[in-house]
Amino acid sequence: MELTLGDFGTSYSKIKRGDKIEIVPSSELAKSGVTVDVGTGHNAGLYARRTINELVALSRGAQSIIDEDDFVVLDVGSRDIKYVRIRGGRFYDGDWNTICGAMAGFTIELLLKHLSVNLNELQASDMDIGITCGILGTGAVFDLIAEGLLPETAVSALIRGIAQNTYSFCKRPDKIYLSGGLCKVHAFIDSFPCEIVPVGRFVLVKGLSVSISDRA
Amino acid sequence: MSTIKKIAIIGTPDYELLARYAGRDFIDLDIGSDAPLSLAERYIPKIYCAILRTVVSNTMHHRDTIDCIIAEVGEAKCDGARLVCTLLERELGLTVIRSKQQDKASTPNPAPLSDSDLPLADKLAMIMDSYIAKGLAVKGHQPAREYTVLSDKQFRVGFWGVPPNDFSLLKLFPRETKVLGWTRSVEARVPWSLDYEMRIPDTLPTVFFTQSFCQKSSLARYLATKHNGLYVDMDEKLSASTRAKLEAFLELSAGIKPWS
């Protein structure tokens, strides 16, 4: 029997049953009583019988879908950002930013709701605002609005700041394979000073599949 | 109950200074005790190195049982310790005897504990204990436990840095962990030597650890980038996410699974 898998993020969770992957707001999970066989992600301990480390899942998942021996994959989540660099087909280095510089996705979501801004209508900004984390970034956005900028412009500047931070965080590569909820957002992708290749939201779920077949 | 007050130590002061107090009872102020860290907020900011917050809260808590403090405030420790000593001296009326070891040409001693097969937490605790014991010239002092010195090929991972405020971080590492950086330099009796602190084996996957808000974080980050290691900082306690990041690095770079 095929195992059920889950990537339990802070805002959204992806649950794989058979060939189908469902995206569920994480806030609804507790009520739904869902349990999977193998999980990853910040809340995996709550809903999975066995858990696999997120960075391990990202690394395995990316290697299974990217047909290159040398690459960098970056996952930008609601609560954290993480990357893995593969060289010669093997893990070379990686990092996981959970405190300073984190809360990137979550901050964007909060601000979009608060300011009634539509993410998909935003253009990439060319304004440099130095931000270090979600909280300080929020302060910077409110300051820009107080200076007379449109909320859309201020949020785009924040998104650019987050893109620049994540680019430095993964050591400024020429090309990044981008995973996570922001990988279809143009204002984000176009704010990177390097080539971006979106790889979708299911890289970690794919990593779970690979990990369990390796261990089977 | 003994009424003789103790000699308190901060960092790794010069052996000659320590030896003057041979036979006395010591208390290591860098190591956590039952003193709540929040005590320190009376004199230093909350956002500050947890080891120095421990030093201040320990000193306040044990004030009445301390005779004097012998503190390293030179290149073998940090400027934070130098400043904190002045606060303790002024505010708590304690005598502080300062040791200022400078970086100088010196031949490091061997570091068998750093290269041993003991659990990492034991290695670090024994290195710090043995520094004081050797400083007091306790005859025949031997670490309490038996161990084997591993060869370079046997190590699976390196741990670079100072002993953390929360030792639970160390439990994630296997016995085949080579101790590097400042802690190793303490065992080699060159705790002031930046050159020794920067010696990293070429191919060993290494975790570069610092306490949050420590000046050594710049060095740790630099070395982690140069050697493709993992830079980790921690404040008071090991967080779930830092733990996960470490576990991932150990598994992906050295094949060490949390359950292996």
Ligand code: SF4
């Ligand atoms: S951890 Fe860093 S800042 Fe804290 S006492 Fe040690 S050297 Fe000083």
